[in-house]
Amino acid sequence: MGHDTHVVVAKNKTQYEYARRKRSQTMQMQVVTFAIMIFLTFIAFAAVAAGMSAYYVGPVILLLAAIQVVLQLYYFMHMSEKGHNMPAFFLYSGALFGFTFVITFLTIVWW
Amino acid sequence: MSAIAQKKGFGSALWDWLTTVDHKKIAILYLASGGFFFVVGGIEAMLIRIQLAVPDNSFLSAGLYNEILTMHGTTMIFLAAMPILFGYMNAVVPLQIGARDVAFPFLNSLGFWLFFFGGIFLNLSWFMGGAPDAGWTSYASLSLYSPGHGIDFYALGLQISGAGTYIAGINFLVTIINMRAPGMTYMRMPLFTWTTFVASALILFAFPPLTIGLFFLIFDRMFGANFFDHTMGGNTIIWEHLFWIFGHPEVYILILPAFGIFSEIFAIFSRKRLFGYSAMVFATVLIGFLGFMVWAHHMFTVGLGPTANAIFAVATMAIAVPTGVKIFNWLLTIWGGSIKVTTPMLYALGFIPSFVAGGVTGVMQAAAPLDYQLHDSYFIVAHFHYVIVGGVVLAILAGLHLYWPLMFNTMLSEKLGKITFWFFFLGFHATFFIQHFLGLMGMPRRVYTFIEGQGWDLFNFISSMGAILMAIGVIVLVINIVMTTVKNVPVGNDPWKDGRTLEWAIPQPVPFYNFKRTPLVRGLDTFWIEKQEGNKEGMSYAEPLSDIHMPNNSFIPFVMSLGLFIAAFGALYNGEKAWAVPVLVIGLGITLASMATRSLKDDHGYHIHKEDLMDHKGGNY
Amino acid sequence: MAEEVKYTPQTWPEHPETANLEGKNKFLGFWLFLGGETVLFASLFATYLALKNKGPEGMEFTTQSLFELPLVFVMTMLLLTSSLTSVYAMYHMKNFNFRGVQTWMAITVLLGFGFLALEIYEFYHYVHIGFTYSQSAFSSSFFTLVGTHGLHVVIGLGWIILLMLRNAKRGLSIYTAQKYYTASLYWHFIDVVWVFIFTVVYLMGVMS
Structure with a gap:
């Protein structure tokens, strides 16, 4: 290394x-x-x-x-392909967080 | 090319600092500019406490008070605490994992200069028609209608420095994932590296929402958009969400590295392996993850509805569990250890009760019904100063003493350090403990003065006296730094004598290429293992001596950041001054041109040859 | 030094983009950047969905009255195809065929420009009928979301063109192959975002 x-x-x-x-x-x-x-x-x-x-x-x-x-x-x-564990982990984490943002903005921004 | 330095003139020394891509020098740049902004923010804090020392005070006008209050919060979070922690990360993490530098030395320098110019831009508002005055959270309805350019300085300045932070975050992630020395598995990484890793991941995901929120604010104020204007269909709650989606992880971006520093200190000065290492790692990751799921607890009183409040309340309380795990692990690390109460250890011991107090009031606020009572009162002020000062600032001061020998090859005076600690620690509790009661007695936060005879007079006065003690502590620290620098007594290897991890195994001053040969890591606390086995060199090696590849210095990061700095003035005065658009275009042009220059040139760096390495011992400063 | 090595198709590594540490770092760093971009676009999507069709009293513009599917369909086809052509460029990169790389990248750029031209036309049309950036919260959030994607297209085009020019004489090496690989990742990501834009903004906008 x-x-x-x-x-x-x-x-x-x-x-x-x-x-x-x-x-x-x-x-x-x-x-x-x-x-x-x-x-x-x-x-x-x-x-x-x-x-x-x-x-x-x-x-x-x-x-x-x-x-x-x-x-x-x-x-x-x-x-x-091989060697994409970290990219996948971070991309999915981002997608998960992003998904929660969208859900909140659809539910509790207006009332 | 032999890069062993000769004596330099002032000009070439300055040029060296402006163009450096060496993580150790960038660490010093971060520390110095962060320290400068820390002093600026501290002076603002003192002005606030002077104004509030007595009722009906007219030391500051209401408007000026708002500006100082806003700038105090913004400066301390974005321009003092984070950069100083970045300084430590830069100085320590590559050495801790056995790397020659960070993954992207060029970007490291770019990250620093973006932060620096963003900070300068934000603070220029004082001289150019008034600072931002809508609080560090800059809630949209208020900030939209703030007259003058204060808020524009806030949004543009944070945008620029935020870009720098984002770059630094990615850089540390890649460094830690890709550049660990052989044998340095994830579960052998020192806790400071682990916390840096998780904090950087938080930066990666928390800063884009801030960027978006700030862009909305910029577009609303300067380019006629309607995101937050309800008469045009907009919604101000969107700003609050975006800000706290960033803002809550931001708190963990600050506190996790602080936890890391204290974890190192407890192990070093108890001369014991950190208790429950794997639980500590797990707790760190869990705190990082949960940190993203709790942002709406800052908005309980907005009216999100009982369901949303309940979900966010429960998620918030859950964070107390991994944090509690950490506290107990630290206590059990000290337990039965052979303790040396040095200055860093003193800070660490002071940290535990202070931070626990801040954490407990945090859980109180997590209970949504109670939060309705506490919201916007001095109780909140007391709470977040207990976690930020009692956690982050104590870690910064502890880290300053702990890592000073690593960064400058001299030792800060232990005696003055302990004097600073007692002044600061007692002053801190005097200032903020009493604010809990002020809050419970109904004093709202962010008021510029109060009428006498409400029972707040004495407590506010005590609080202000405490702030003076803290200021004395900081002044003693500055004297300490000046004296140490003037005396300039080199300390040599393993200055604390009890170093456990790789960074302490390196010869002092640290050579500019860090490791002559890449070390082999043989376990957690690898330096300790080597010392136990009587290895005089303190390291095993993973490779024979060979040429070392080094990056070239570059002036481009400075120019690139300068371009954005200039462009920001154009955006600020858009639609008001005739020169605004040309300045915006020229600024962006400078940035793009320097990016193109960087791209078009092949920059392969250079090699230090084996022969030059053989008899080279020290560093280059 | 690795970059001085003259490669032949036989010695060209299987994964030139990650053949040395610098390449590995850039590869990972760029993927992490894309992770952050995901959050960035998620924030924009969230805001758009919250502000969709919201405007001042009596606003005449709605997603149904505004969007025209045929145009969006053509734009989608252009961008999807450009994603495939950049895959072709990477195929030739792995085969050490520099001319193939340049040719397919050039085609990618052309398709990208086609997409961009249609998007500019679309925006121009909206502004022309009074749906300006300042018209409503809806218009601001729409232009900011789709415009940010468009800005990514512009940056991607500039990046790839610059790459093709700077390397025209240099040819393929581990140093340059990495750059092409990253640029093509970026281009695919633009396509990923567009898939959500055409679905969430346009298709779900016209749905009755």
């Missing part, structure tokens, strides 16, 4: 090919994720545009948003 050095290691041909293939598979996953996100967005807009009851649509689109954000965090922002 003391010294700020990085040891350069060359991959052999097999390792290199493997790593490349692996990355390209990950990229395919990302495109699938993207397609899901577009799909969820489309559903959300369509549900609202169709003018269904707010009591029904409200929770559904919030859920869709939450799913989309999780996809964004875990795939686009690589939180599914």
